[in-house]
Amino acid sequence: MTGTRKPRRATVHDVAAAAGVSRGTVNRVLNGGYVSTDARAAIEAAIAEVGYVPNRAASNLARQRSQAVGFLALEPHSLLLEDPNIGAIMLGANAVLSLADHQMVSLVIDSDRDMQRVGRYLSGGFVDGAIIVSARSHDPITRLIAEIKLPATFVGHPPDLDRSIPFVGIDNIGSSRAITERLLATGRTRVGMIAAALDRDSGADRLAGFQQALGDLFDPTLVVDVPLYDYAYGVKGMRALLDREPALDGVFAASDAVAAGALETLREAGRRVPEDVGLVGFDDSSWALRTQPPLSTVHQPARDIGRNAAESVLRQIAGDPVESGVLLDSPVVWRQSA
Numbered sequence: 521m522t523g524t525r526k527p528r529r530a531t532v533h534d535v536a537a538a539a540g541v542s543r544g545t546v547n548r549v550l551n552g553g554y555v556s557t558d559a560r561a562a563i564e565a566a567i568a569e570v571g572y573v574p575n576r577a578a579s580n581l582a583r584q585r586s587q588a589v590g591f592l593a594l595e596p597h598s599l600l601l602e603d604p605n606i607g608a609i610m611l612g613a614n615a616v617l618s619l620a621d622h623q624m625v626s627l628v629i630d631s632d633r634d635m636q637r638v639g640r641y642l643s644g645g646f647v648d649g650a651i652i653v654s655a656r657s658h659d660p661i662t663r664l665i666a667e668i669k670l671p672a673t674f675v676g677h678p679p680d681l682d683r684s685i686p687f688v689g690i691d692n693i694g695s696s697r698a699i700t701e702r703l704l705a706t707g708r709t710r711v712g713m714i715a716a717a718l719d720r721d722s723g724a725d726r727l728a729g730f731q732q733a734l735g736d737l738f739d740p741t742l743v744v745d746v747p748l749y750d751y752a753y754g755v756k757g758m759r760a761l762l763d764r765e766p767a768l769d770g771v772f773a774a775s776d777a778v779a780a781g782a783l784e785t786l787r788e789a790g791r792r793v794p795e796d797v798g799l800v801g802f803d804d805s806s807w808a809l810r811t812q813p814p815l816s817t818v819h820q821p822a823r824d825i826g827r828n829a830a831e832s833v834l835r836q837i838a839g840d841p842v843e844s845g846v847l848l849d850s851p852v853v854w855r856q857s858a
Contacts, residue, residue, distance in 0.1 A: 530572040538566035549620075554835045560619070588623040589613075589833055590642060590650040592661065596630050599750055603777070604805040605822045606653060609675060612826025613651055620834050622648070629661065639664050649833040651675065651826075656719045671836035673829045677721050677845065686842050688828040690850035692722050695818045696729025699800050699852045700772050702816070704733065706858055708770030708798050712742035714757035714782055716749045716774040723749075726774050726802060742768070749774060751807075754781020762789055770798045770858070776807035776817055783811050783857070798858035813856035821848050 532550070536543045539562040548555050549563045566572075591610055593600055600606060614624045625647055627638050642650060642664065649671035655662055655678045665672045666682040674687040681687060703711060713730050717723030731738045744760045746753035754773060758781065761768055771786075773779035779801030783793055791797050793813060801808060804819035828846055835842045 530570040532572070534570045535563060535566045535572050538569050539563045548838055548840075554620075554831055554838060554840060585837075586646055586648050587621065588625050588647045589617055589830070589837075590625045590627050590638075590647040592627045592629060592638065592650055592652045594629045594652070594654040594656065594659065594661065596748070597628060599748055600628060602751075603749065604807065605803055605820060608805075608822035609653060609826035609829070612823035613830040614826075615823075616827050616830035616834070620830075622834070635660050642670055643668050648837050649673075651829045651833060654720065655681075657721075671833055673832040673836075673842075675825055675829055679721060683844065686832050686836070686844055686846075688825050688832060688846045688848070689722075690820055690825075691847050692725035692850075693729040693732070695850045695852070696726040696772070696802065697733045698729075699802070699816070699818050700730050700733035702852055702854065703770050703772060703798050703800050703858050704737075706770075706794075706798050709737075710742070710765055710768050711737070711770035711772065712739075712744070712761045712765060712768050713772045714744050714746060714754060714761065714774060714778050716746045716753060716757075716778050718745055719747075723774060730772050741765075746778070749777055751777045751781040754778035754783075755785050756781075758782035758785035762786075762791075768797060771800070773799065773801045776801040776803045776805045776815055779815050779817070779857075780807045780811050783815075794856065794858050800858050804853050808853075808855070811857070816855045816858040817853050818850050819853050820850055824848055 532543050532546050536546045541559055545555055545559055546563055549560055591613060593606055617624050629635050629638055651673055652661060653675045655674060657679055659678060662678055662681055665685060672685060674681060676689045677687045715727045741764055744757040746757045771782055773782050779799055783799060786793055786797055793799050801815045801817040804817045808815040808817045825848060832842050
């Protein structure tokens with residue numbers, strides 16, 4: 521009596537033949553690497569057609585891969601939940617990682633203890649790569665990433681970032697200069713700034729762009745330094761500016777959240793926006809449309825930043841070349857606040 525032969529299990533060779541691509545391209549998709557959208561679609565269709573089932577556990581064990589990417593946010597817990605930009609960056613990154621069959625692991629660093637814990641986690645091989653958001657100048661995480669040579673991409677460019685580590689961001693200097701010039705073009709003559717997060721490249725660069733736009737008109741006494749991109753600090757910063765210069769007629773706030781707080785203070789002080797004071801922000805976040813009037817601001821493509829950062833990390837994991845630095849467009853969006 522003849523026994524029943526088990527059907528042959530589909531292989532990577534079968535998938536490659538059905539998709540019309542090389543085995544290497546199939547393996548890049550299976551291992552979370554980067555391929556074109558068309559190639560990925562063809563391979564996914566071929567996998568369904570031939571019934572290929574990858575053995576993820578065995579493959580990951582052999583390659584010592586976790587199939588996970590860390591998303592590190594270096595922010596206070598309260599601000600992390602309120603900041604729409606970080607949420608948008610996270611969603612953009614997760615969309616790319618999900619398509620590549622990678623899990624995103626969210627890690628929040630709000631203290632030295634957090635840094636030590638996360639450092640041990642990253643060094644322990646629990647993730648294949650990392651996306652880092654809001655690193656400060658001379659941040660321990662920057663040194664750690666360089667030391668352990670973990671595939672990683674920074675959102676923004678800390679000044680001490682190792683040249684071998686890629687970053688994705690925007691031109692904060694140029695965009696801040698552009699919106700300040702637009703504000704000055706409305707006829708404002710006493711213009712101040714609520715400058716936030718000067719320990720990060722984004723905050724320092726936005727102040728630099730503001731100063732460049734003003735040139736000889738720049739008055740350092742009309743710059744108030746606050747620690748975070750936060751509504752409450754916008755309130756405090758605006759009060760300090762009005763105390764220093766009651767005749768102030770223009771304000772650049774370093775973020776939309778800061779601008780929203782500044783707007784509330786101006787309203788309490790009986791100053792009309794934009795009639796008495798022109799006010800501009802930065803980010804084009806949900807804050808910009810919640811205020812009355814809506815904020816003139818700079819559009820920060822947060823989701824695209826997250827997508828680009830995730831694609832960069834996946835390329836590094838796959839051993840593919842990556843661009844060392846990517847700057848996305850960040851145009852001025854002019855509304856009714858200035």
